[in-house]
Amino acid sequence: xxxxxxxxxxxxxxxxxxxxxxxxxxKGGLGVIRIAVLxxxxxxxxxRTLRTLSELGFVDRDPDTLSYRLGWGLIxxxxxxxxxxxxxxxxxxxxxxxxxxxxGAHLSVLKGKEVLTVLxxxxxxxxxxxNWVGRMVPAYCTSSGRALLLDHxxxxxxxLWEEGSWPRPGPNAPxxxxxxxxxxxxxxxxxxxxxxxxxxxxxxxxAAPIRDERGRISAALDVSGPxxxxxxxxxxxxxxxxxxxxxxxxxxxxxxxxxHAAGAxxxxx
Amino acid sequence: xxxxxxxxxxxxxxxxxxxxxxxxxxKGGLGVIRIAVLxxxxxxxxxRTLRTLSELGFVDRDPDTLSYRLGWGLIxxxxxxxxxxxxxxxxxxxxxxxxxxxxGAHLSVLKGKEVLTVLxxxxxxxxxxxNWVGRMVPAYCTSSGRALLLDHxxxxxxxLWEEGSWPRPGPNAPxxxxxxxxxxxxxxxxxxxxxxxxxxxxxxxxAAPIRDERGRISAALDVSGPxxxxxxxxxxxxxxxxxxxxxxxxxxxxxxxxxHAAGAxxxxx
Numbered sequence: 001x002x003x004x005x006x007x008x009x010x011x012x013x014x015x016x017x018x019x020x021x022x023x024x025x026x027k028g029g030l031g032v033i034r035i036a037v038l039x040x041x042x043x044x045x046x047x048r049t050l051r052t053l054s055e056l057g058f059v060d061r062d063p064d065t066l067s068y069r070l071g072w073g074l075i076x077x078x079x080x081x082x083x084x085x086x087x088x089x090x091x092x093x094x095x096x097x098x099x100x101x102x103x104g105a106h107l108s109v110l111k112g113k114e115v116l117t118v119l120x121x122x123x124x125x126x127x128x129x130x131n132w133v134g135r136m137v138p139a140y141c142t143s144s145g146r147a148l149l150l151d152h153x154x155x156x157x158x159x160l161w162e163e164g165s166w167p168r169p170g171p172n173a174p175x176x177x178x179x180x181x182x183x184x185x186x187x188x189x190x191x192x193x194x195x196x197x198x199x200x201x202x203x204x205x206x207a208a209p210i211r212d213e214r215g216r217i218s219a220a221l222d223v224s225g226p227x228x229x230x231x232x233x234x235x236x237x238x239x240x241x242x243x244x245x246x247x248x249x250x251x252x253x254x255x256x257x258x259x260h261a262a263g264a265x266x267x268x269x
Numbered sequence: 270x271x272x273x274x275x276x277x278x279x280x281x282x283x284x285x286x287x288x289x290x291x292x293x294x295x296k297g298g299l300g301v302i303r304i305a306v307l308x309x310x311x312x313x314x315x316x317r318t319l320r321t322l323s324e325l326g327f328v329d330r331d332p333d334t335l336s337y338r339l340g341w342g343l344i345x346x347x348x349x350x351x352x353x354x355x356x357x358x359x360x361x362x363x364x365x366x367x368x369x370x371x372x373g374a375h376l377s378v379l380k381g382k383e384v385l386t387v388l389x390x391x392x393x394x395x396x397x398x399x400n401w402v403g404r405m406v407p408a409y410c411t412s413s414g415r416a417l418l419l420d421h422x423x424x425x426x427x428x429l430w431e432e433g434s435w436p437r438p439g440p441n442a443p444x445x446x447x448x449x450x451x452x453x454x455x456x457x458x459x460x461x462x463x464x465x466x467x468x469x470x471x472x473x474x475x476a477a478p479i480r481d482e483r484g485r486i487s488a489a490l491d492v493s494g495p496x497x498x499x500x501x502x503x504x505x506x507x508x509x510x511x512x513x514x515x516x517x518x519x520x521x522x523x524x525x526x527x528x529h530a531a532g533a534x535x536x537x538x
Contacts, residue, residue: 005314006321008277013325020349045274052275056282057380060351064483070350072378075387076405078347080289081339082329109341111326118344136345214333 012049012058014039019059019070029067082109086210086219087119089251093244094121094221101237103225107210109218110148113160115139118219140166140180141173143195143207147220150188150209154181172197192238192245197227204230206237208245221245281318281327283308288328288339298336351378355479355488356388358520362513363390363490370506372494376479378487379417382429384408387488409435409449410442412464412476416489419457419478423450441466461507461514466496473499475506477514490514 018038024030032050036043050068053059057073090107097105098121107119114136139145140161149157161177172195174180187193192208199205207222221241223230230237287307293299301319305312319337322328326342359376366374367390376388383405408414409430418426430446441464443449456462461477468474476491490510492499499506 004273005277005280005317008274009281009318009321009325011274012278012281013327016346020346025349025353048274049278052278056278058282069352070346072351072380072385072387074343074347074350076385077285077289077339078343078350080294081343081347082341083338084294111341116341116345118341 008049011039011041011045012053014041015046015049015053016058016070016074019068024069027067029062029065029069031065031067035068082118083218085251086248089248090119090210090219090221091121093248094119097121097221097223097240097244098123100240101223103223103230103237105221105223106144108144108148108220108222110139110145110220111136113139115142115145115148115220137199138167138169141169141195141198142222143193143198143205143224144220144222146184146187146193146195147207147209147222148217149184150193151217152184154185157181157184170197170200170203174198190238192242193222194234194238196234202227204234206230206234206241208238208242209249210245211249219248221248277318280308280310280314281322283310284315284318284322285327285339285343288337293338296336298331298334298338300334300336304337351387352487354520355517358517359388359479359488359490360390362517363388366390366490366492366509366513367392369509370492372492372499372506374490374492375413377413377417377489377491379408379414379489380405382408384411384414384417384489406468407436407438410438410464410467411491412462412467412474412493413489413491415453415456415462415464416476416478416491417486418453419462420486421453423454426450426453439466439469439472443467459507461511462491463503463507465503471496473503475499475503475510477507477511478518479514480518488517490517 015035018024018035019030021038030038032043032047035050036046039046050059054061054068054071057071057076059068060071061068087107094105094107102123104120104122106117106121108115108117110116115138117135137145139149152160157180158177161180166174166176168175174183192206195205195207197203203224204227205222205224207220209217210219210221212218221244223237223241284304287293287304288299290307292307299307301312301316304319305315308315319328323330323337323340326340326345328337329340330337356376363374363376371392373389373391375386375390377384377386379385384407386404406414408418421429426449427446430449435443435445437444443452461475464474464476466472472493473496474491474493476489478486479488479490481487490513492506492510
């Protein structure tokens with residue numbers, strides 16, 4: 001029964017992931033049959049799970065097309081997810097960073113060996129920013145990934161990356177785990193990370209870690225943009241990002257979460 | 270087995286709701302025993318479910334206190350949830366509304382008989398706004414609730430509210446279902462809704478519905494603030510909100526979702 005329960009949750013999760021895919025976004029939703037194909041599950045099981053997920057607000061069904069989409073209920077839950085206090089404190093500082101540096105700035109957290117963007121701010125266009133939140137990129141060839149791994153011992157890094165291959169998406173991506181560990185050590189000494197064409201040709205990014213009140217790295221701040229605009233001033237940008245990250249690290253954002261939980265529903269009406 | 274699967278999902282949902290409570294936010298997380306008490310479930314079951322939820326990224330566990338919190342993975346999913354195109358299109362218009370009216374403005378959707386805030390903008394302080402997203406308020410005594418119900422037939426409204434009591438949180442809340450139906454009919458004729466001290470004494474709110482490309486009401490826009498500041502200009506504010514809602518209704522935001530799904534991960538680095 002315990003296993004059955006975990007299986008149900010994993011099936012539900014696989015369905016939600018399918019509904020968060022580019023295909024689902026492009027089509028404005030997916031039908032039961034397509035979800036069954038994408039998740040490799042039986043149609044009848046998928047159908048039953050979708051019914052429960054719909055009842056719980058995790059998915060919404062279009063009354064015309066009968067296709068399913070991720071539901072508004074997820075927005076409700078996610079408004080309380082992660083470190084809300086950190087998100088709130090970071091939001092205005094991201095705006096400031098973007099104004100200072102003139103490039104997009106992002107807050108991310110580590111999920112396994114990948115980096116998840118949780119907050120974005122771009123110069124000018126909000127649309128571009130929205131599109132980025134929720135995306136995952138590999139940690140080993142991104143500035144934010146390296147910033148999130150700055151405290152990891154070399155042995156931990158080797159253990160994390162001992163399995164799997166080393167794809168090199170950008171021309172300067174780390175060649176192997178030794179190269180990667182050397183770059184982490186270098187960034188540790190600098191206090192910030194520069195990734196120069198590691199994820200993609202022509203792309204430069206600079207990042208620094210944010211620490212919680214116990215000194216542990218819990219998130220990273222990064223600025224990224226085209227090489228021709230960032231080249232030659234990565235030290236300057238690094239210093240700005242490090243200063244902003246240090247400012248966020250000095251906030252006791254966990255214990256202050258309480259002040260944001262209160263409040264009567266007087267705001268609407 | 271089908272029932273067992275639904276039971277597992279409902280238990281998981283109950284746990285996530287407990288972790289989205291004010292208590293969880295205030296304490297920065299909850300332990301297994303407290304979650305079991307709050308959800309009325311067996312500790313061993315709760316513990317097993319939490320393990321799977323943690324594995325899937327729905328919850329995160331604090332390595333020091335061992336308490337659970339809603340996880341960053343939810344942010345990832347919710348970034349694709351709801352009508353992203355509507356959220357993106359509304360965001361700059363909310364900012365404009367706040368500047369025009371000088372009060373907080375919100376986007377909400379209907380969940381059963383309640384209204385869920387999905388986007389908020391406040392004059393000045395971002396902190397206040399963040400706190401509101403994800404909150405639910407009753408639909409029958411709020412302007413946005415009535416705006417979301419504007420197309421409902423009287424018989425549907427009566428059916429929705431035939432069960433349960435009529436608490437009157439504010440001095441001018443509808444007295445009964447007839448009163449409520451009359452207010453809906455009045456707002457339908459005006460094209461926007463005014464709720465004057467219905468949810469709370471001293472609070473005035475004005476709302477208008479947003480329609481999708483098929484003409485169906487899918488969300489509502491509202492502005493709310495203290496009575497002394499909004500009194501005497503609800504018609505003006507109503508006209509502004511209606512104009513903004515009409516602008517959003519004219520956007521074919523569903524079919525344009527595709528343009529936001531594409532894009533290589535070049536934004537980070």
